[in-house]
Amino acid sequence: MTTSNKELLAEIQRQQALLQARLNEEQHNLNMLAKRLWAQQESEKAKLSRELHDGVGQLLTGLTRRLQTLSSTQPELYDLAQLAEMALSDVRQLSRLMSPTILDDLGLVPAIKWLCRSLFEHESCKYECEFDCPLPIPQDISILIFRIVQEALVNIIKHADASQAKIMLSCHHQTIRLDIIDNGVGFEHKGIEKGIGLNSMKDRAQAFNADLIIYSKIDKGSRVTLTVQI
Incomplete structure (x- = not known):
């Protein structure tokens, strides 16, 4: 192999190495971006989970207790009290699964x-x-x-x-x-x-x-x- 061919081959190999390094860096950057996006998604889920627990969950807790109290003297409200309790259980479960x-x-x-x-x-x-x-x-x-x-x-x-x-x-x-x-x-x-x-x-x-x-x-x-x- 002549000197010029060796130099050309060396230059091609150098360019390939630079390209591979750039591709590796871009892949790393994409992975880091994806991680940040997943982390942001988990943060949003945690926020929504707290809102479900502290907002909807507390409202349903109050409603359930009120209906249970009323159903002791008004039996026709018993089914509503059970539905409210089931809804409260579902909200709590959803909140836990989200975060x-x-x-x-x-x-x-x-x-x-x-x-x-x-x-x-x-x-x-x-x-x-x-x-x-x-x-x-x-x-x-x-x-x-x-x-x-x-x-x-x-x-x-x-x-x-x-x-x-x-x-x-x-x-x-x-x-x-x-x-x-x-x-x-x-x-x-x-x-x-x-x-x-x-x-x-x-x-x-x-x-x-x-x-x-x-x-x-x-x-x-x-x-x-x-x-x-x-």
Whole structure:
């Protein structure tokens, strides 16, 4: 190879390296922007959650107590008191799901356990949890995992017609792995991803440079696997 060819090859390689570095920087900037957007979304959810709890929740609490008191002498108000109590329960549940304070107070594992109890409480689908995660998990990663679990479980309840679901979380060598498995009807990826929140899950994972694999087959159930570095 002549000297001029070597110089040309070296220049091409240098330009490629510069281009790759620029692409890496742009990807990093996009991921940081996505993280900030997700953080802002979580902040807005927390604000709305407080408004539901402190505003609507308190109004329904007062209404429920008033109707319960009146129903002791006016039995025809008993059904209204029950409806008000059910509405209050739903508002409280929605407030917790939008911004689960248990995640801040007790950590990720108790929050996932609470989420499972809340979502499957009135469902025929049985669930099982396995946790092997002794490592401390950063708050932003905890929120990522919690939201992935939440979205996946809601999909199972709404769409899978499953009788069993399993949630597994493990941490080894600074790597966290989450698996959510069900034995439901499954689905084909084409034509369904946009409608059931899978894109949202993928976008969240991408913002954290996490690997998200969603596998499903008709009548063979589904499996969601998230792998993220701490």
